[in-house]
Amino acid sequence: MITTRYTTTQSSFRIGELLSKPGEYAYGKFHALQLPNGSEEFLPVIIAHGRSSGPVLWITAGIHGDEYTGIGVIHRLLTPELLTDLRGAVVSVPTLNPAGLRVGERAPYYLKKLDPNRLFPEPEDGHYAEDERPRLLEGAYARLFEEIKRTASVVVDLHNYSILSIPFAFRDPVYYRNETELTGARELHRQTNELLESFGFTIINEYASRSYLKRNLHRSVSGAAQLVAKIPAFTVELGGYLTIDPTIADAAAVGLRNLMRHMGMLPGDPEPLQGIPILSLDHPVRRMAAVIVPETGIVRFLIRPGMILKQGDPVALLSDIYGRPLGKEGGLLRVEESGIVIGLSQGAAFYEGDHLLSLAVRDDADPILKYPY
Numbered sequence: 554m555i556t557t558r559y560t561t562t563q564s565s566f567r568i569g570e571l572l573s574k575p576g577e578y579a580y581g582k583f584h585a586l587q588l589p590n591g592s593e594e595f596l597p598v599i600i601a602h603g604r605s606s607g608p609v610l611w612i613t614a615g616i617h618g619d620e621y622t623g624i625g626v627i628h629r630l631l632t633p634e635l636l637t638d639l640r641g642a643v644v645s646v647p648t649l650n651p652a653g654l655r656v657g658e659r660a661p662y663y664l665k666k667l668d669p670n671r672l673f674p675e676p677e678d679g680h681y682a683e684d685e686r687p688r689l690l691e692g693a694y695a696r697l698f699e700e701i702k703r704t705a706s707v708v709v710d711l712h713n714y715s716i717l718s719i720p721f722a723f724r725d726p727v728y729y730r731n732e733t734e735l736t737g738a739r740e741l742h743r744q745t746n747e748l749l750e751s752f753g754f755t756i757i758n759e760y761a762s763r764s765y766l767k768r769n770l771h772r773s774v775s776g777a778a779q780l781v782a783k784i785p786a787f788t789v790e791l792g793g794y795l796t797i798d799p800t801i802a803d804a805a806a807v808g809l810r811n812l813m814r815h816m817g818m819l820p821g822d823p824e825p826l827q828g829i830p831i832l833s834l835d836h837p838v839r840r841m842a843a844v845i846v847p848e849t850g851i852v853r854f855l856i857r858p859g860m861i862l863k864q865g866d867p868v869a870l871l872s873d874i875y876g877r878p879l880g881k882e883g884g885l886l887r888v889e890e891s892g893i894v895i896g897l898s899q900g901a902a903f904y905e906g907d908h909l910l911s912l913a914v915r916d917d918a919d920p921i922l923k924y925p926y
């Protein structure tokens with residue numbers, strides 16, 4: 554069992570304006586921002602507060618507005634029966650991006666092309682000029698993050714990947730600045746590993762260290778929770794977006810209950826995870842974007858998610874709009890590295906330089922790293 558840094562008492566606690574009640578569910582609104590038509594954008598918050606004291610698990614979902622499965626997972630998990638044996642509390646936010654949810658889009662319309670999952674607080678406070686401050690959702694996330702820092706023992710952030718993808722969990726690297734932070738970084742990584750194992754989905758490491766910071770993943774929900782708040786956290790990818798796959802949602806609810814058992818929040822032995830593929834891996838893997846399209850055309854995939862590929866295996870046929878092969882080998886495209894197919898890029902028409910798939914490749918890199926700056 555992990556040692557958790559926060560234990561609820563049997564008395565109530567607050568998230569924003571919402572007051573929890575031991576032995577009950579509390580439902581409320583966390584003010585996000587004011588809308589120009591006079592209405593309010595809010596983040597829905599649910600607190601399931603057990604009768605006995607214990608850790609506080611935060612579950613967030615839908616920061617990408619077209620990724621719906623996390624909502625279904627939260628609704629499956631938060632049953633009346635959950636409260637019977639619950640120790641501690643579960644704080645859930647079914648959507649971190651209400652504007653995206655309303656219109657079925659990844660980013661909210663008022664942040665245009667910004668990825669909302671890169672807007673959580675930075676490890677260092679040097680992001681803004683003196684006359685600047687976080688705005689819109691970024692400001693709401695900064696306020697919500699204060700609540701996470703204050704109360705969370707563990708954070709799990711729920712997402713979807715691509716329409717043809719396997720469900721899995723991401724493990725982030727942990728960074729440290731100096732030797733005094735190294736022990737803490739190792740312990741954080743160890744605790745996160747234990748939690749990932751108890752959740753039970755296939756574990757895939759995030760992009761390699763240099764890309765992780767370049768891609769601003771340290772400002773994702775799980776990245777900020779680990780690097781700024783030093784709270785164990787991970788991201789779960791629940792198959793395809795724009796729909797809720799009931800089998801995957803059921804499995805994720807089982808995984809979360811098993812994680813809560815590991816945390817001492819629920820009694821009993823782990824339940825079996827059913828209906829989803831779990832890859833058996835004898836070494837760690839990380840994701841990489843693979844197979845660069847050599848020229849613009851139409852793609853026919855020859856593979857499925859979950860397949861194991863060897864370097865040079867054929868993965869797709871490229872043709873023009875008339876169906877005539879493009880390039881060498883009758884349009885055959887081959888994979889550059891050996892690995893397991895996590896997901897196929899969405900679409901039929903691909904442009905020169907696009908990637909065709911996500912691959913889980915062998916990862917021997919140290920997951921605990923010194924900041925390069």
Ligand SMILES: [Zn+2]
Pocket residue numbers: 616617620670712713
């Ligand atoms: Zn996402």
